Amino acid sequence: MRPIDLWRYEVRRAGWTALLTPPVATAALVLIALLDGGADTDRNLVAALEMALPLAAGVGAASLVGRDPAVELQLTVPTAYRSTLLRRLAVTFGWAALLAVLLVAGLLATGWWPESRGVLSGQLIWLAPTLWLAGLGFLGGAAFRSPAAAGGLVATVWIVDQVFAGLQEHYWFRLVYLFATTRGAVPEDWTANRVTLVTTALALGVLGWVLLGRSERLLRGEAE
Template sequence: MRPLTLWRYEMLRAGWAALLGPPIAVAVGVAAALANPVPGDATTARILLGALEMAVPLAAGVACASLVGRDPAIELQLTAPTSYRVTLLRRMAVTLAWTAAVAALTAAVLIVTGWWARWPANHGPLAGQLTWLAPTLGLSGLGFAAGAVFRSPAAAGALVTTLWAIQQFFAGSAQEHLPGRLLYLFATTRGTVPGDWAANRLTLLGAAAVLTVLALVLLGRSERLVKEEDE
């Protein structure tokens, strides 16, 4: 199979959630900004950046949570020359690449139009890209690892959305202690302790790497996958 054909196939196998989730997330954010009842450029800019920091990562996390358990006849997958975990890692890669393309294009539009700079805590056009990148990778790593543990897209997706909702509705409690602040997903638009933003973004990136490695280790145990298929 040619490389381009292979990657196109993996994108299709990743599912419609991976394809449509990020654009819909951005569209919802833009619609919310247009319908904003509170006047002021800063508030509108916060909503637009919030779409990148909140909605896009949720879409990516749910998409990555659905990667494990989508393939029928898992025994055939396990006999292929390419290991199943490499196949899933490719699908995660194309999911994140598409998400990054949508988020980066949206960020570029906000920068060019001036909306990016109208949010006081924007952290600049370069380092500020961690606004969406860090939580996207963090939730995606969590979703991928949850999929490997539960082997159920529904259960893994529920874990991702539950964590997202908890941090949304209990933002104050999540930031009372340093571990909670370092793992808080919305430090740009919902705020954090001054000086903690960079550490928060790097912690989320590190957590994403650890969770992805954990998922690959679990997916390397083929007996777990075969047992799930038999059940």
């Protein structure tokens, strides 16, 4: 199979949840921000970048494990099944990243990009939380072998960060807080927060990769 055909197939297998959720969620929040108007329009648009897009990417990543029929057959082919899932994760994240770049371009063109963030370093506004929630969704899928359970985990963490933003009085919570740009309590900790999120996101992805290497877990999940 040619590489282009392979990736085209993986895009189809990623599923509608992974492909539709990011644009729908982001467009909804952008529309709300524009209709609301007022002095906080720029902040609300950045919130779409930092809040809506990462949640959608995380739910999409959580939907990747447990969707394939006859997993036992895929485990017999030369290409490792977890490598297949990793390609689908790349498709999910790449699609969310493309949407993020388009939204960033729109914010720059309209002058709504936050002046406190440079164009390059400012990409961490969406990149850090998107990587983190996608890594969590991937790990949740590998651990639970259930898109619903893994998606619920992602949504729960997202809601906890929304509801308990006051926990930022603790330094450790500020380091892993997902919305440090729009709701951060200590702006000086922003860079440390973004670096911590990216680093721990990679760790979550590695843990998911390790769990997916245990074929008996996937087969047991298929049987259930």
